[in-house]
Amino acid sequence: MTYFAPLDDMVFALLQAAGDGAFEEGGLYGDLGDGVAESTLAEAAKFAEQALHPLDRVGDRIGARFSEGAVICPPGWREAYSRWRDGGWNALAASPEFGGLGLPALLNAACTEIWNGANMAFALCPLLGQGAIEALEAHASEELKRVYLARVVSGEWTATMNLTEPQAGSDLSLVRTRAERSPDGAYRLKGQKIFITYGEHDLAGNIVHLVLARLPDAPEGTRGLSLFLAPKFLPGGDGRFTLRNDLRCAGLEHKLGIHGSPTCTMIYGDSGGATAWLVGEENKGLACMFTMMNSARLAVGLQGVGLAERATQTALAYARERRQGRSGADQGRSAERIVEHPDVMRMALTMQVLTQAARAICYETAASIDRARRERDPVRAGEADERAALLTPVAKGFSTDIANETASLGVQIFGGMGFIEETGAAQLMRDARILPIYEGTNGIQAIDLVGRKLRLGGGGALRREIADMYSVVEAAGGFAASGVVREAVAALEAASRSLLEADTSKALAGATPYLRLFALARGATLLMKGALSGDPRRVALARFFADNVAVAAPSLARVVVDGAPSLLEAGGTLL
């Protein structure tokens, strides 16, 4: 099983998301040198294919191991991490002020897809570090930034997010970890955190934990949460980070997938309290975490894209070699390649177009983040910011759902061999299964979309998004499937209206099918926009997506509009 970054498709999607003229002087990315985007992606692809991907299988088979408080990453991973760090890959997105390359979010998004296509369990470590970097850049004191930020940016040290506790998962208001003020201006943390990705490992010299905890006098609920920085090693008398802090990994979870990524139970304050410093203000921890989470949500969406791409490549390669049976068209003697069977074609094409639609949505989200930061016109910057907020739950929810769907279709294309671990198709399915769960379950994404994002800017963000979809349909008037796509957008419009008028229960009941509907309409229009290039393959795939996938939109709209009463009534039988 191999993975190659699909540079043609990626660059195409990247340029489409950037918009016309974006890389020209005065354009959104006019500051980037000519061809920098393409060459960065090509280098990233080379590194991922050569250094990260070959370690993916050993990561699955051997996994991270726990031994007397230490965590040993799979064979070869330490060396790969050194190459990652030394190659400067960790510093792509961060601000140049702290040693970062300051690459646009869009370019970083494409790289994130590549790392995760090659080796998702490995890529998860820098992915979470990137969220931490953003939180520190935005909220940490100058002193904390000075000491920690450059080292986390370079990858010399790694960083983690510590939110979850046994009783507090989706509901962070239930967090119990305590923080006490210490006379030296620092704090002491006591509590248990679970599901901490790379909470302990042997890849880097120090681990910077960002920890959500509660001060003694804090209000209840999420308004009483504060964010702290607690390093694994504290500075000793000589200023070198050699003193073990009072925090430790108590064990690793035995997981369905991403075996190479250590998922740690972390104990803070066994011996009096872990030394920690406040990030941002007291009781404003959740806002700081949201800085990390939004970035991480898009990144998790891109994990889904990378994994879906790899599942597609893997299954398609098999379907092009494996010979079984004869399809209807040719009743000759010799068995055909299974890719020639219409039913296998359907599976492989579905994998391809779902991947492309998810990629397009994620890249649009990333480009909107760039536009919000780079656009000089404040109105347009504000609109771009709203657009990024609107699209983020769709990017996360849809891309991770389709990662599971494509991984499962991939197993199906492999047939019996798909159920055997040696082919690797099953691993992708196991790995993918975490994506709709972490960084906010996809149910949480859907509720965020329906409960908050639809009303963003007085509903303006949604109106502009739908108007943009219609404009694509207009431009594609002669396109064979434009009628189906128009119906999909109209279905989204009707469902949106219904949700905006609905009471809370009905809106929540329709949230998940609505997110899917949104993604189908947006995906269909983005693929159709790409088809306007006239490239016969893009035309064919856009048409397939419309006729065979987005055609579900009207049914989904009916579920959103009419499904809630029977759901809420039947739900009563479950209680």
Add this chain to the structure above:
Amino acid sequence: MTYFAPLDDMVFALLQAAGDGAFEEGGLYGDLGDGVAESTLAEAAKFAEQALHPLDRVGDRIGARFSEGAVICPPGWREAYSRWRDGGWNALAASPEFGGLGLPALLNAACTEIWNGANMAFALCPLLGQGAIEALEAHASEELKRVYLARVVSGEWTATMNLTEPQAGSDLSLVRTRAERSPDGAYRLKGQKIFITYGEHDLAGNIVHLVLARLPDAPEGTRGLSLFLAPKFLPGGDGRFTLRNDLRCAGLEHKLGIHGSPTCTMIYGDSGGATAWLVGEENKGLACMFTMMNSARLAVGLQGVGLAERATQTALAYARERRQGRSGADQGRSAERIVEHPDVMRMALTMQVLTQAARAICYETAASIDRARRERDPVRAGEADERAALLTPVAKGFSTDIANETASLGVQIFGGMGFIEETGAAQLMRDARILPIYEGTNGIQAIDLVGRKLRLGGGGALRREIADMYSVVEAAGGFAASGVVREAVAALEAASRSLLEADTSKALAGATPYLRLFALARGATLLMKGALSGDPRRVALARFFADNVAVAAPSLARVVVDGAPSLLEAGGTLL
């Protein structure tokens, strides 16, 4: 994680499939004593819950192991198998002539669901044995029956199906295993078979292999396949079965799931040839295999039902305990049970109704088999036979698809805990993944449905089935969701017409969405029929199924009717 056979739901579905008056004198099952069905299920439930289910997790964790040609089943499995055999459970379905209880297919179907809900990896052994029993009953010589059948029926010995070879999976025309005639009237087999479930194990004293192989002068393709019986132990001079035959297990597959079930590579004829006897006629092996396969296909559908039921129970139990967040309806202080959140309700209800729809379809299939065998009127018996043939691919394809969907939804309801192996939700997802693959992939089921079954009896079987669906809709005129259900049936009717007029490529292209459409329309009408009982829970669930699941039917019909051109065009880009 526990499993309880849902006896109320099962008996309800069983009585509905049997039809009014079936258990009265002169009725379809009038020969069964009063209450025999209920008491048999209750006993089966007790046995499965107490003897089989507790061994499911150890089966997953430890799995079957291979050591020097032998296979060691997981701890406790030998004892469980002894209890299974001694309790007479293996003999339920077989003919009394060979020691079976001759139980109707419908009652046996319900038991099959129970065994597989409790421990699918264990239940797979007798499941395949049952297919072998049917093939031997129908095709074996009296001599072979005398020697082997009673022992396989009682469970003293087990039986296997040997079809697949590395190059011959879905396409059995590619089978290469050779059979040579021997002067003693027996045959000698040489070849390699893969994916042989329970091909070797330590549960029983002998293993009777049914092997598909090719005689030297046989025609090419499937018309040159013959079926043979090759036991692990041959009779020695004293008539006792102590002589090792020339066949062996060369190793086990390392699989995604059903770890307790040994999946063997079998080598025949290392030392000259495995001794075997012909079952049925030379070159008529495929027909004999089809006897096994149809029965096995329904049984695999029932594995899906059992697994889906267990996934639903498991997730629902968690959702009723786990407290996170507050839903819209109640913004009070304390966290709610997650089952109260509309989005979790949607997942749990979807799991419930998909399970019930699949159960209803499988039980209807089983009842049709009984009717074909027991009905005195030859026309009605013939129609029932056609109905069983029509419904079998739907029962297998849909039930195994929804087993995967429910298992994945179950993981999602567990959230982060779902990704951790200790909760067991992930195991169900891993186990379920084989179901759409083995006993004919679900693609093969869909092609069978579209390519052969739609035209059965000149299309009469399909017409009668759709007419029956409409009759339910008529009877449920006042039912809240009857409009949606009528649309689903109409969509099925339109899609069927389109397929009957379509060329082969188009029909094959639409096969998979058509199977789903068929199942949604049939499932919606069967649930609605159950709701006519007036039981509020059944009414609510039937309505939920209509409004939130079967509502996809018109979109699926459009994919079937209009999706093929773009599929076939885009498929060209894959080649």
